[in-house]
Amino acid sequence: MTPARVAVRKTYKLYVRGAFARSESGRHDPVLDHGSRHVANIARASRKDVRDAVKAARKAQAGWAGKTAYNRGQVLYRAAEALESRSAELAQQAVDLRGAAPAAARDEVAAAVDVLVHYAGWTDKLAAVLGGVNPVAAPFLSFSMPEPTGVVGVVAPEEPELLGLIGALAPALAAGNTVVAICSERWPLAGLDLGEVLAVSDVPAGVVNLLAGRRAELAPALGAHRDLNAIVDAAGDAELGAELDRLAAETVKRVLRIREAGDAREDSLRRLEALTELKTAWHPIGA
């Protein structure tokens, strides 16, 4: 009789600068399922990891923003394809880990894929919807166009851990920003798995950086970072939200608050607007 096969378990690491890395702190956190059974260990990110991730995101920002809108759209669509191909596994994970009902878990992952598809299609529409030629009363060609705000911090909600994260990430990426995201603290695995999806989707290194760990430690460090331009607060925690607002004020960061993870598509233009800057250029007509 053949002995039962021993499963190969996954080591869950952070996703920073396009690489899977342990926390520089060397710390870990156990992940327990809804029945308090140990499922995995994750790297527990530190404030230093937050700083490294912001640095990576800053370095990647100009390159990502500089890609054509068509290209950014294709990369995001590729991420949707890659996520779709893992959707059964991710739905099962939600069932096993969080105790989600199977149908609801499948719907949630499918919705997350659809959100990516939706935003993939936004990249080359945004300028037409938010910008245009300004009919100024003087001999100038004046036009306004949206540009990415820069480096965006994301604080994902605890649940739905995948859909909530993607609904906060995707608008930032579609608009040409790079992202440092803090995954759900209670259910971090789906967010870390998303790193594997992005890593095979031609998302350039550093464009998305995914951290897991204690939100109370990481979110304020992220919000306080002076080289962050905006923060997407999808955490749904009023106290943390107020703290992030106060930290944002130190460097006039933009704050996008997401209250409903479920309406990532209906709410998309509001999210995109909050993560773009409108630039108005004036060019003389004639000499």
Place this chain on the structure above:
Amino acid sequence: MTVTPERTRVRWDYSPAPESADHVRLRDAYGVFVGGEFADPRSGASAPTVNPATEEPLADVAVAGPEDIAHAIATARAAQEKWAALPGLERGKYLFRIARLMQERARELAVVETMDGGKPIRESRDIDIPLAAAHFFSYAGWADKLSYGLAGRGAQPLGVVAQIVPWNFPLLMAAWKLAPALACGNAAILKPAETTPLTALLLAEICQEAELPPGVVSILTGDGATGAGLVRAEGIDKVAFTGSTAVGKDIQAALAGRDVGLTLELGGKSANIVFEDAALDQAVEGIVQGIFFNQGHVCCAGSRLLVQESVAEAVEAKLWERMQKLRLGDPLDKNTDVGAVNSGEQLERIETLVAAGEEEGATRRTISCDIPERGHWFAPTMFTAVSPVHRIAVEEIFGPVVSLLTFRTQAEAIEKANNSKYGLAAGIWTDKGGRAFEVASALQAGVVWQNTYNHFDPTAAFGGYKESGFGREGGAAGLRPYVRVR
């Protein structure tokens, strides 16, 4: 021996050409404007507003306190629902009326703006007042087309909005704030700057003449404490602030954790970049327009002049020559280029930073001109040998002071221009169209002017990147901060 007779020197002096102020009828005292009427402030406090060119008081103006704020909010709240319920076309018609009344009273408004703030009449007459009227006219037409301006989305007004405007473009900034707020169906409480309340109070009269429903616009004059109280007050649904970055940060922090909308239009240290292929004489005119317009009291002033090394000497010489032709003096004189500094406090700030520039080793040149005996004045000044870390290259001076720095390559120009916590505006001077577009897209600035500077239009969005604030004023984008989208 032949004696060459001495050539008669041609003098190009101008005779004084003051704009007459005799048709201006200011009241001795102005109360708060709430519910469509002027009333004595409940605070019982008032302060004179002073002509910065003569230091003579113009009128006594209310300093609104907490009770006035609470009363204005209650009055605005009561008026807002009906205002929002009006068909958009009818709301718009009131704004059209206001625009027309501003045009009718344009000369009076220009003279008062100049007397209260110190800016040259040429600017208040040709820029501030016409643009303010144009802003109302433009947004009047949006009132019944909101969903078109919001990409098809439905729009709900936010409610009662608090709007704080600065002293550099008092009526124009009031128009930038009020017109979109009203078009979207909000009621507005406007707080003019402490040193320049008068044109806002004339605008209150215009609202009366337009028969704008009482309570839709309230005007609370006062000082920084009035503004601080207003933005923090219960019942304010949105705050729009134009002013310093320090105060903007304070407001953002004060609203933390509250569901109050916020837009900020803050300071700048904008780069005006001159490439070697630029038409240099034209560029010099643009540099002058960029930094000496309104005594440099302009948030988007081109205060960091970046000149390509190969033409730096030529630009410096041409600029210095041109600067000496600037005429400083009576703001009401139609030939005046540089008027009075808005207040003694602002003059002190300019002097402090200019002194820091000298102490840090930059070379200062200030034009020699007659300075009036009374009033607050600062003559146009240029700094050369400026290092990017000097305070005069980093901090907003908000005065007629330009810092000249040089660069070698386009990449260096972009890097230097972006090396600022601010990101409001920039200028590019070049003859190459391709370069202009490339540099414009690389600059972190909300407005980029190519071969021009300091142009504004109600249809063109204005606002900053980074610590210059967020949200836009002008165009369809200017509606967005005043609505909740569905």
